[in-house]
Every structure is written in C-alpha cells, then in structure tokens.
Amino acid sequence: MLKVKIPTYDRLMNPVIQALQILGGSGTIDEIDNKATEVIGLSDEQLEVLHDEKGGQTEVAYRLAWARTYLKKFGILENSARGVWALTPQGTRAETIDEKEVVQFVREKLKNGRQTVDEEKIGESGIEQSWRDELLQTLLKMDATAFERLIKRMLRESGFIQVEVTGRSGDRGIDGKGIMRLSGLLSFHVIFQCKRYRDSVTPNLVRDFRGAMVGRADKGLFITTGTFTKEAIREATRDGAPAIDLIDGEQLMDKLKELGLGVQTEKVQVEEVTIDEGWFLSI
Missing domain, CATH: 3.40.1350.10 (Trna Endonuclease; Chain: A, domain 1)
Incomplete structure (x- = not known):
C-alpha cells in the first residue's frame, strides 16, 4: 500500500487535457507528463514513488498512462506511431470532462466489445509493462x-x-x-x-x-x-x-x-470476424 498519496488515474484526466492545451494541442509523453504534474503541483516525494519494487516506472507515470488510454477511448485524445499524443477536434472543444462519465463509457465499451481489460492493456502506449519489466531486470543483471x-x-x-x-x-x-x-x-x-x-x-x-x-x-x-x-x-x-x-x-x-538492440518486435495480425446479420435476413 502506498504511503504517499497520489491522485488516481481518473483524477489525472483533466490535468492531461490542460497540459495538452498549454503545449498547443500535442506533445510527447514526457512533455505531457511533466506539464500535467506541474498543473497539479505534485511534490518531489509523490513524483519519486515507483510503481513496483522492480523500478523503471513511477506510480505517477503509470497512472498518467491509464488516464491517456481512457481519454483516447473516449475520443478526447489520439496518438501516432511516433509516440506523439494530441487533442482530437472533440478534445479541443472540451475544456474539462466529467471523469466518472469517461470511466463509465470506457468500461461499458470494453464490456460490450470483444476486448477484456487485460487485453486492452496490451498494445496501449505506456501500459504494456511486461516487456519493459523483463528488459529492466535484464539490464540490472548486467x-x-x-x-x-x-x-x-x-x-x-x-x-x-x-x-x-x-x-x-x-x-x-x-x-x-x-x-x-x-x-x-x-x-x-x-x-x-x-x-x-x-x-x-x-x-x-x-x-x-x-x-x-x-x-x-x-x-x-x-x-x-x-x-x-x-x-x-x-x-x-x-x-x-x-x-x-x-x-x-x-x-x-x-x-x-x-x-532493435536485444529487443525484437514482431507485429501480430489478429483476425476479426464480423457477422452481417442483415445479409442473412435478406437472402
């Protein structure tokens, strides 16, 4: 259990939006995280808490990553393959959002869709920690x-x-x-x-x-x-x-x-099957 109190990921959503507004609508993860923590006014003690004993990522960075993921699913943010995050047209119009509404919307979307929360973690920038944890432990053993x-x-x-x-x-x-x-x-x-x-x-x-x-x-x-x-x-x-x-x-x-130094990346294609109910009913 964390001794230092850190805002939950939903409480970090509006600071992320504010950070991007200050940055001109887009920014790298580091730029967004640094500006968001300035907006909130987090202390050094809060910023230095690690997500787990393995190290490599702070708890604040971990929760900010979740905040970005939920905002992306809600249509407020988008991100490129180069790791640049930006406000969508909808996000540009929104000065603030209702965090509870975002959480409810995303969870309902996941519940009704084919993805589970665990599957959603895989592939989202800043969330997939499995390879990072393995790589970090390997580096520390050298x-x-x-x-x-x-x-x-x-x-x-x-x-x-x-x-x-x-x-x-x-x-x-x-x-x-x-x-x-x-x-x-x-x-x-x-x-x-x-x-x-x-x-x-x-x-x-x-x-x-x-x-x-x-x-x-x-x-x-x-x-x-x-x-x-x-x-x-x-x-x-x-x-x-x-x-x-x-x-x-x-x-x-x-x-x-x-x-590609000791890290191999393989793109895996996933087959998605959609049933056209209307086609069957009209045949």
Whole structure:
C-alpha cells in the first residue's frame, strides 16, 4: 500500500487535457507528463514513488498512462506511431470532462466489445509493462562493464562516432566520450555517464557530472535505468550552466527497442470476424 498519496488515474484526466492545451494541442509523453504534474503541483516525494519494487516506472507515470488510454477511448485524445499524443477536434472543444462519465463509457465499451481489460492493456502506449519489466531486470543483471558496452553500442547506432568507454576511478563519474555528428556538417563532443539504478538520480550527482565535463566537452549525457528527481531535472537545465541531457529508464528501454538492440518486435495480425446479420435476413 502506498504511503504517499497520489491522485488516481481518473483524477489525472483533466490535468492531461490542460497540459495538452498549454503545449498547443500535442506533445510527447514526457512533455505531457511533466506539464500535467506541474498543473497539479505534485511534490518531489509523490513524483519519486515507483510503481513496483522492480523500478523503471513511477506510480505517477503509470497512472498518467491509464488516464491517456481512457481519454483516447473516449475520443478526447489520439496518438501516432511516433509516440506523439494530441487533442482530437472533440478534445479541443472540451475544456474539462466529467471523469466518472469517461470511466463509465470506457468500461461499458470494453464490456460490450470483444476486448477484456487485460487485453486492452496490451498494445496501449505506456501500459504494456511486461516487456519493459523483463528488459529492466535484464539490464540490472548486467555487470558494469557489459552495461557500458551496451551504452557504447547504442550511442554508435544513434549516430555517434569515436565512442570510447573511459570510466576509471577519480574521473568524477565520466564513463565515456564520443562525437555526435549532425547532418555531416556539425559535430559536438559529448561525454556520458551511465548508472544502473533502481532508484532516482539526485541533483548532486548531476552537479558532480557537470563539474567533470566543464572544459572537456560541448555536451553531457546522463543515462540511468532508474529515474531522475524533479530537482535533478531542474539542475540539468539550470540557467547559466552547461546543459546536460537526461535519459531515464523508460527512454533507454524505448531507444533499445527502436534500435532493435536485444529487443525484437514482431507485429501480430489478429483476425476479426464480423457477422452481417442483415445479409442473412435478406437472402
């Protein structure tokens, strides 16, 4: 049982709509989640609660995913294959919705249709946790050297060149470096740090990493299997300081899936049979 009180998924529906309105009608999952939590005013303590002991996803992110799913079924939201969610014309017209009406509508739809709630979980963005849980546990079982090699491979597959793992004691958390080429014209020297964490990365780790990168690279990249606290995210983009890009466990797993690194995706076609009662009656 959760000790920290967190809004239920239905209570998060209107904040999701408000977040998309503020974002101009569309946004990525991260953008929507961050803006929705700002709208509600959730504390760091609430944002850092993990969904389960396996880690990898926070309870707030899990409930926001359910909120998006219900709003999609109700016709308020739509999402693309690229993971961008947007307000539908109906959603654009709706300033707020009745959460109870949405829940009742969706549950009746599932009850009357061929899908069960368990089947509905499969395939909805942010909800299918089975492969994520398995992948996260696999990553956590890797030794530090193997995990660094994986990150090195991922960066190369993402367009980095001259990637090296340089982690050594006394290097203040720097695990490697590389060069990111953009369109074959521009290049940025990047240093990275990768941590196999179940818990959240705190701002002091981000500060230490920045201190190590100053004067040595154009950009910093901090990768973790866990999450980042709200303060750590603020520290990474603090005004007047070199910006550090953050990749949390969810983003890391999505990237491995996208690149096909140890994650194979197979599209399964499902045959749907519809009976045309009118045809039989008119024959």
